[in-house]
Amino acid sequence: MKKRLSSLLVLAIVVLLVLAGCSNANNEPADADNQEPVKSGDDVGTPAGEFKIVGLEGGDVVITAEEIYKMESATEKMTNISSSGEITEAEVTGVKIDTILSKYNVSQKDFEGVRFYAADGYSIIVPKEILQQKEIMLIYKQDGKPLHEKHMPLRVAVPDERSMYWVGNVAGMEIVQEEIINISKVTLLESSYSLLTQEDYTYYETVDKAVKTEELFEKFASVKETDEISAKCVDGLDKNEKKNVFLTGYIKITGEYAPLFLSPELPKGMHMKELLWFNNAENAFFSIEQGLVKYADELVTIGEDTGILLTSIEDSVGLEKGNKYKLTADDGYSLEITREDFEKGMIYPRKKGGYSTVFEGLEDNTKVKGILSIEVTE
């Protein structure tokens, strides 16, 4: 990426402005670095805005930004990691979430997750693992300065975490309750593509292929009215997304970061690269290509073929353990197997393309070529 800043240019523009009197003042946006002198603590100002907490036992509460600015503040040094991996150090000032929650006799550590949402609709769930380890803050100053206009009046800060968790212009948080989901069907993403409408999708400099998430669910799963989509990426990122948001998007199935969840309507921070799996209630989708990467150390060889154990897929997505399983191919062929056989099975990439199952000790005619889904039937 190139950024060219020429002192010659600056000089030339200044000279031209002076000589020609051409003013563009109306087009000049506010410069965050040149705002009014910074005030500190509860003296930063009284911006408009509210912060809503949804899901507390005593009912939802709304706190004004002004009230939060007046609460006991803290200043901490922390880093944030951009989506491209760039690490930025920041000194932030604001109020710890637990300072706010203590007024309602709860702590962030009590929750299974917390969804922070911005006024523009962006939202993200901070999972339990982070809530247990990191003190989350609502900040109003960063590096001694008021927040950038677009992040005002409050921004979430999560120490040493990716910037996608640093929700700017945050409007509230929802407490996420634990939900026990039994996944009973796994559809293999790569096998589903040929059965879906593939569209051209421009991703930076390339034109790749993409499928609509809505069509994916229509064909291979039902979507529960109130459920969310949970996803895991091969780099370990866990993410939850609202169903109605996820279904407006695409899965980019070729090129960089595939399978990549993205949508032109969503900020880049909400895209999910190299999806390993995602699920909605009992239906999960699993990427064999990413599975082969993720479980590279656990691959097995049966005969001449090397692949991923069915039990690795089971563990990865949390497929419930059954007595019988139905394996279905992309041409509609299906085979029922027992748990005993399931534990001896793997999926491998075929030399002719596509994927197949094979079972240790069983005849070749038990293979399901073009394997599309695995379903617990009993």
Place this chain on the structure above:
Amino acid sequence: MLVSCSTSFEETYVKQKYDDCKVVRKYKIDNSINSDGCCIENAMLIEKDGQKLLYQFVKTTGFNEDIYLMTSIDVQNNKVYEVDVIEHSETDDYGGYVSENWFLERFAGKLVDVPLKTVIIIDREPNEVVAITGATMTSKAVVRAVNLCMENFTKLKMQNK
């Protein structure tokens, strides 16, 4: 009004780009044409290898701050010849891609008589330009600037008929 007797940055920029080019004419800027966060600051006709190009330097409001860019138009063929970003302050993660060649090349060869339109995902019409993934506002700012240059080119051409 942007006419100066001294060599401007923009003129230096053009001459550095093409050693053998000749500035044929400098134009006064009609400020009434500037709109929608865009302002043409400099326009000049150059000749290189017998080809006439109208170079226009324009400031447009990006997502963060102003983007300063150059648009050149092939006068004989009525097509955008080249777009180049000279300065910007867009964020690396998002609009920073604005100066990448693969994005700027999307403008080359566009006919000047139909305003360009920013689209997402894929372009289906000749006047469509696909926005940078995750940086629609920045992309729209560049499209606005190029459209303004195309409009100004048409106006100058009519005046000189």
